[in-house]
């Protein structure tokens with residue numbers, strides 16, 4: 001990894017925004033069950049990012065605790081500051097490596113991860129570490145989004161209207177598809193690309209000696225015009241989506257890895273501005289949906 005400080009490839013804001021709909025308050029009891037968690041347990045979450053799930057689960061297991069661990073120091077600082085600001089006292093965050101967890105054997109009642117294992121080049125070592133720090137009889141759960149990093153998208157009504165609702169609408173969607181295809185086929189150094197089919201999740205836990213494995217799935221959709229989303233939140237989402245898209249395109253312009261020409265990226269940036277103006281003026285929002293899988297089992301007493 002060299003001496004450079006580790007920085008995760010996705011910005012904190014992107015993770016936070018995309019996880020809001022996945023971790024809705026009404027889903028908490030169901031997800032606690034899927035992850036094998038109950039009040040009073042001390043839980044480790046590996047690859048917690050800027051805190052997209054740790055506090056959410058912690059609120060359901062008090063007086064138990066959640067410790068979030070991540071290799072990205074900025075994520076951990078951000079997560080710590082947010083929890084302090086929100087007054088959540090049974091969650092804490094540490095910088096650490098999934099391959100060498102800084103805890104003694106059998107330290108936790110449960111070790112879990114959400115989209116934190118599938119990104120690793122060596123998931124086996126990480127799950128072995130999770131097993132080591134979990135007490136015998138404790139819960140081991142790994143969860144992954146199964147619909148790809150970007151989920152299922154409905155790219156706004158402008159992508160299906162026959163005629164162009166704003167100049168360049170069709171060109172915008174063609175460009176974005178090309179760019180997405182190029183991103184999907186660009187290898188990212190130091191990041192693995194595990195394919196988390198249900199058999200591979202069962203297989204990994206099963207071969208490492210986890211018993212009573214269960215597999216569950218939950219689906220979610222993030223539509224900012226969902227009536228549960230307040231007007232203020234909607235505007236926040238729209239602004240965040242716009243900033244993120246622009247920033248991602250600008251970053252691609254500076255990236256040596258991309259196979260998209262800078263002319264095409266510049267055109268996409270201009271059309272992004274046009275499109276977001278049109279979306280705002282017409283109160284139109286992009287929708288997104290996805291599914292995640294949770295494989296959960298029990299650490300055997302003999303391990």
Ligand SMILES: C[S@@+](CC[C@H](N)C(=O)[O-])C[C@H]1O[C@@H](n2cnc3c(N)ncnc32)[C@H](O)[C@@H]1O
Nearest residue numbers: 008015047048049052070071072097098114115
């Ligand atoms: C796809 S993000 C998921 C973050 C969070 N769980 C979520 O779903 O919002 C993957 C996370 O794994 C972390 N990560 C990558 N390699 C790691 C390692 N070796 N040890 C600990 N964390 C790692 C990254 O910093 C990033 O926060």
